[in-house]
Amino acid sequence: MAPDREGNGVRVLDVMRGSPAAEAGLRAGDVITQVDETEISEPRDLIGAIVQRQPGEQVRVVAMREDQQRTFNARLVSRQEALNNARAEADRRQQEMRRQQEERDRQGDRERQADRDRQEERERQADRQRQQERERQEARERQQDRERQQERERQERERQQERERQQERERQQERERQEDN
Missing domain, CATH: 1.20.5 (Single alpha-helices involved in coiled-coils or other helix-helix interfaces)
Incomplete structure (x- = not known):
């Protein structure tokens, strides 16, 4: 508790769960202005009003909350x-x-x-991306190998065809020589 800034009572700073104040409905921020018939303007007024009572007694507490006066009934404890x-x-x-x-x-x-x-x-x-890239690279290399193999085969066929043409020319020349003789 602390004196209210305007000097109109005692401001409640905190209310513990299960405490008489909490059970009565008081909240942090309420400003207590009266306990039963005792006016409260500072913390010692509040303490004095409470210590005069016995545990188990009910007291009426008047407090301001958001510019509205409210009344609470609290049971005092030891x-x-x-x-x-x-x-x-x-x-x-x-x-x-x-x-x-x-x-x-x-x-x-x-x-x-x-x-x-x-x-x-x-x-x-x-x-996965690296594996896919490796697989794509391997596929490109296999394709390049196939293309090189196909190119070698094509070149070999051309050489073979050239040899066959050469042989044919030679046979033709041989026949022409024999005819000339």
Whole structure:
């Protein structure tokens, strides 16, 4: 709690879950201006109004919320019960913080795993592309080998045809010599 900036009461800074203030409906930001018949203008007024009462008593709390006056009924608790409630709330908050941290850790783990999975997929894709390029290169080389082989065969056929023509010319020349003789 803190004095209100305008000096019109005591501003509630925080309300612990399960506390009498929370059960009454008070919220952080409310400005308490009265407890039963006691006007409240500073924190010691509020403390004085509460310590005069016994645990279990009901008190009427008047507070301002967003420029509207509201009335709350709160049941007072002993200091020990308040400490127990505060410890329980602190434990609950700590557990909640641990749970949130664990969830952030799990989320981080999931994100890191997703990053690893994406990286592995990129690597697999790159491997597939390299393999496809090797296969295309091998296919080009096989095609070039076939074309070279076909060219060698064509050249061999031309040489063979040239030899056959040469032989035919030689036979023709031989026949012509024999006819001339």
